[in-house]
Amino acid sequence: MALGTAQAGDATTVPVPPRRRRVPGWARGVLWAVGIIAVLSTASYLTGVNTLTSTNTAQTALRLALPILLAALGGLWAERAGVINIGLEGMMILGTWGAAWGAYHGGPWLGLLAAMVFGALGGLLHAVATVTFNVNHIVSGVAINLLGLGIAKYLSTLIFQPLSGNPRQSPTVPVFDTYSATFLSDWLRDLENQQRVGISDAAGLVDGLVTGVSPLTIIAILLVPVSYLVLWRTRFGLRLRSVGENPVAAESLGVNVYAYKYVGVLFSGALAGMGGAALVLLQGGGGYLENQTNGRGYIGLAAMIFGNWRPGGLLGGAALFGYADGLQLAGGGKAVLALLYGAVLLLVVVVVVQLIRRQWIAAALGVVGAGILYWIYWSNDSLPGDLIPYTAHVVTLIVLAAASQRLRPPKADGARYRRGEGD
Structure with a gap:
């Protein structure tokens, strides 16, 4: 039988369409990174705002992306086990308090461990409510928050107020030391100072990623491939994901559904607690502060959804939201306006792609979006100061709206389950 055909009976053959070769996920990630750097470089050149690709912006973005990344990974572990975790924000808050308490008594590593324990306790409470007692996942998550x-307020008043004199914050605690790849950083800094279009922009962004890096930063980034390998390349991960897709079928194969759901939610809480620790134990932190998370647990949940419940995708989402947050701190209103100009350029590329694919409605919506963003950029010299701190939140809404058509959550995510219900 010839390649590309299938035999039907003894006399006829039916042509089989060739299978499309999928681009590996890591290759798509590299292509996206190159494309985004190109867009930012072009926007920086055309607007004259070098802050878009500066070392300072990249450093700030990395620091702000870490809590979002860890919260997103926490959401991934819970929801792949079939439990919606709206309570990431509350678990992060517990993590911030635990990190400050542990670091005050034993240094940053004890603070990190305490943050994970406090976050996991929040996860345990969520698991008891949703898995054992079948409480609605959304209601339980809101209650956890x-x-x-x-x-955190009660413990801060009880323990931190006698030490700091303020019930809303802890005394200053030690943070993680930072390290830099000195030789590489010096070379990249020279390239950045040469102001070559494209090359200097890429050098500035990369320099920010290799300068002033803490051990917690390295751990958080390594957790992305580790989560992928565990969840997609091990028997344990296959069973945990099967619980999130079809718990009745998993139970029929001898999988302890309750145990795997508990493990997923406990890991989720511990990772969210680590996200809280990142706010306390990195440079610029140095202690617990009330409302320190500022909604980053919710943004982490959005990053997970943007990443389509995949580790690589949520890494991109966390980087995007962290960059938007870091840019407004490093560059202010003019830098955010320049980012809008970069978004216009990106939408132009998207429109061209949609036209090639003959997706007329998507192309028309892209044209409308690009027109609105360009009008905002053209009609303003700088954004109002009251709006700038909400840049990351606005980006979250826009990105989720754009990504909503391609999302595929676990089939049993949020579904109630009782042992033996499939018999």
Whole structure:
């Protein structure tokens, strides 16, 4: 039988369409990174705002992306086990308090461990409510958020107020040391100072990623491939994901559904607690502060959804939101306006691609979006100061709206389950 055909009976053959070769995920990630650097470089050149690709912006973005990344990984572990974790924000809050308490008594490593324990306790409470008692996952998550905030306030008043004199913050605690790849950083800094279009922009962004890096930063980034390998390349991960896709079928194959759901949510809480620790134990932190998370647990959940419940995708989402947050701190209103110009350029590319694919409606929506963003850029010299701190939140809404058509959550995510219900 010839290649590309299938035999039907003894006399006829039916042509089989060739299978499309999928581009590996890592290759798509590299292509996206190159494309985004090209867009930022072009926007920086055309607007004259060098902050878009500066070392300072990249450093700030990396620091702000870490809590979002860790919260997103926490959401991934829970939801791949079939449990919606809206309570990431509350678990992060518990993590911030635990990190400050542990670091005050034993240094940053003890602070990190305490943050994971406090976050995991929040995850345990969520698992008891949703897995054992079948409480609605959204209701339980909201309750965890409120409870985490209340517990942190109570403990701060009880323990930190006698030490700092302020019930809303802890005394200053030690943070992780930072390290730099000195020779590489010096070379990249020279390239950045040469102001070559494209080359200097890429050098500035990369320099920010290899300068002033803490051990917690390295751990958080390594957790992305580790999560992928565990969840997609091990028997344990296959069973945990099967629980999130079809718990009745998993139970029929001898999988302890309750145990795997508990493990997923406990890991979720510990990772969210690590996200809280990143706010306390990195340079620029140095202690617990009330409302320190500022909604980053919710943004982490959005990054996970943007990444389509995949580790590589949520890494891109966390980088995007962290960059938007870091840019407004490093460059202010003019830098955010320049980012809008870069978004216009990106939308132009998207429109061209949609036209090639003959996706007329998507192309028309892209044209409308690009027109609105360009009008905002053209009609303003700088954005109002009251709006700038919400840059990351606005980006979250826009990105989720754009990505909503391609999302594929686990099939049993949020579904109630009782042992033996499939018999």
